[in-house]
Amino acid sequence: MSDDQSPEPQIFETLQPADLASRVADQVLRAIGDGRLRPGEKVADARLARELGTSRAPVREGLRLLESQGLIVSHPRRGFFVHAYDADELKEVYDLRECLELHAAEAAVARMTKADCARLEAQVQKLYDLADEGQTQEQVVQDFAFHRMLCELGGNSRILRLFDQIAAELRAGIALVGQLYDDPEEIARSHDPLIKALRARDPARLRAELHEHLQDAQIHVVQLFRTGAFDLTNLDKLSDDQRNRLLR
Structure with a gap:
């Protein structure tokens, strides 16, 4: 990375091991709620796992939880996205x-x-x-x-x-x-x-x-x-x- 390039700002806080999936869901919900994740925006599970300091398994589990609530949608081979309501x-x-x-x-x-x-x-x-x-x-x-x-x-x-x-x-x-x-x-x-x-x-x-x-x-x-x-x-x-x- 060159000196004139700033690191990408971190959106999420590092998590502790206990109850990871629900805590992942909570952080994503907060990001949706305060506008850091916008309707239709992709939620990259790899980046999310990296910023939260966990593996991709609990991240995907947390995103599936939000999908069951209608706040996240998933598309085969494309990944997870914030639901854009009409x-x-x-x-x-x-x-x-x-x-x-x-x-x-x-x-x-x-x-x-x-x-x-x-x-x-x-x-x-x-x-x-x-x-x-x-x-x-x-x-x-x-x-x-x-x-x-x-x-x-x-x-x-x-x-x-x-x-x-x-x-x-x-x-x-x-x-x-x-x-x-x-x-x-x-x-x-x-x-x-x-x-x-x-x-x-x-x-x-x-x-x-x-x-x-x-x-x-x-x-x-x-x-x-x-x-x-x-x-x-x-x-x-x-x-x-x-x-x-x-x-x-």
């Missing part, structure tokens, strides 16, 4: 998110305490504050955090785990939310009907309002994605901390 697939993932969130929200109404309701109200107030401050990208992160909080209050750990799992698949759609409104305060206002239903402890009303809220986002996000308005550079505007919180 608009129809994104719509399906949003449909799944809605099913999970509607169920969790109904359970949350029965379970939540006054303190829990206050936390949700404070989260919406944070959306208003961020709108006033012009912090639109952070507002997108905190918008998603509100919905995760609602799922958490539902009390079903499996639903919450699945909700977190599909967050990586929804990353493109989440990043587009900020483009749906000319006025960032409208993002905050769109949560007011949810808070009113929660205060009233009315599960039917909450389900109806949440369905409308999620459907509106889905329709517009998928339309932007379908017409090619989605630009991956939007993700680069998020800080590392913001991206990580979208995938917490």
